[in-house]
Amino acid sequence: MLHPVPHEFGSSDPIVEFRDVSCGYHGDAVITHIDLKIMPYDFVGLLGPSGAGKTTILRAIQGAVEIYDGDVLVDGASTRRRRPRAGYVPQLEAVDWNFPVTVEQVVLMGRAADGWLPWSSKEDREKASQIMERLGIAHLRNRHIRELSGGQQQRVFLSRALISSPRLLLLDEPTVAVDIKTRDDILHLLDELNHEGVTVIMTTHELNAVAAHLPWVVCLNRRIVAEGPPSQVYSPEVLKATYGADMAVVEYNGMKLVAEMPHFLGREGRGRIDATIGEED
Amino acid sequence: MFEPFEYEFFVRGIVATVMAGALCGLIGVYIVLRRMSYIGHGLSHAVFGGAVVSYIMSFNFYVGASIWGFMSALLINATTRRRPFIGADAAIGIITTASFALGIALISRYRSFTRNFDAALFGNILGVTNDDLFAIGAVTAMAFILLIAFYRKLLFTTFDPEAARVYGVSTEWIDTLFSLILAATIVVCMQVLGVTLIAAAIVIPPVTARLLTHSFSYVLVLSTLIGAISGLAGMYLSYYVDVSSGASIVLFAAALFAIAMLYSTVRERIDVARGAARRRLAVAHEDAGIFD
Structure with a gap:
């Protein structure tokens, strides 16, 4: 079921704001000139291939990367001046x-x-x-x-x-290396927390789980390719621009899902993929 | 049995080794868990360079060598933080051996040296003075107080420094504090254990304790106790076996490690056997249910 809380740019100020930000490590920019607003009570998924800058965005919110241009604001305050307090769940691989x-x-x-x-x-x-x-x-x-x-x-x-009752929760690939049931449980739990008023930002590679649980996604590839509800953002064009690969998108129960594709289809080009989508529709 | 305790030098030596053992055991937990086991060995060499410079400049040994060790530890931390690809082990290797080489260069340049640095290299427990005892006691007390006071922040910084920063822990300050305690520990323990054996006294107790428990607080307590007991028993045995007390302390600690290793292996096998027995029993019950 789709998430009922929309991403609204209403009267309230964003909890996280990137203003024309370029940032990275040791002088090398990982993401360049991005503008992004995350509103209070949002539940946002950051999508993109490895090295696209998903974790860098989380680290920029924490004030833990070098900012070369622009400014990152959390609750209206620049992370250059004050490190924000947020709940943070690291990648389990790093533990x-x-x-x-x-x-x-x-x-x-x-x-x-x-x-x-x-x-x-x-x-x-x-x-x-x-x-x-x-x-x-x-x-x-x-x-x-x-x-x-x-x-x-x-x-x-x-x-x-x-335990610190954070208003902002950052999670780095919380669904990696878990089975489908556990992944579903984790995403439901995050959904519950979001409904209790916690703003959730997570990175993930799970495109279809995101489509089922998250109301808003940001597709990244060192810059923002697209953002919006998965039903609007998931298209072969956006996914091609994000991942650099042809991907078939099918519709199921009102959700847009990315279909697994036999390897020969990828080799034989877009025409064949579009035909497959047509058959599914 | 109590014959060695009739000698004042022996009593002073055993007090020094118990305090040094406990101190190294306590500090060692954080060092081993930060995967910087080599830092004890490296810093003791760096401090040797500081000791020579202190002597040439007619500076107090403890103060001069501590400042030198502290600066070396800060330099290692700064290098690994700014250039993570260098790695802690390489940074330790570069900075501490350069410092040691400086000490050697100064000794060879000023050949009029009259001071014997053998004690700094190999330890001289029998030559421990009341001033040395006071220095070891003061550093031990300082280390215990600070490590207890900052227990939670140090634990988090050691476990996951990146997350600790996000959660509001001032990890740079905690690292600086720890570098200060570490440098002071190395300097006061040099007199007792010598440069060459400090690394073992820092590494063996925490690794032994880790084999016996999964809880951080218990590892701290056990490692401190193992360090103190090794100091006491090693020193006592050295009197009867007539070997260097530093070597005796480290060999005793290594024997405790071997016993702990054996114990953990046996315990692991028993756990595996119990698990297998439980599974067989469950299958037998299931089968009985089917055929009833």
């Missing part, structure tokens, strides 16, 4: 799974910057319990993080992000 920490210790890290006591406060531990309970990992609190399944690990880092 050191041999690090000796339990589930509860990871969740409580989300409050590490607050308070001067060397131990977590009673309120923080109670909040951690509530969040772990909600995300179905309370029974795993004393387990080592490596002993969990991919979906459970994702929930641990989501719990860490939620």
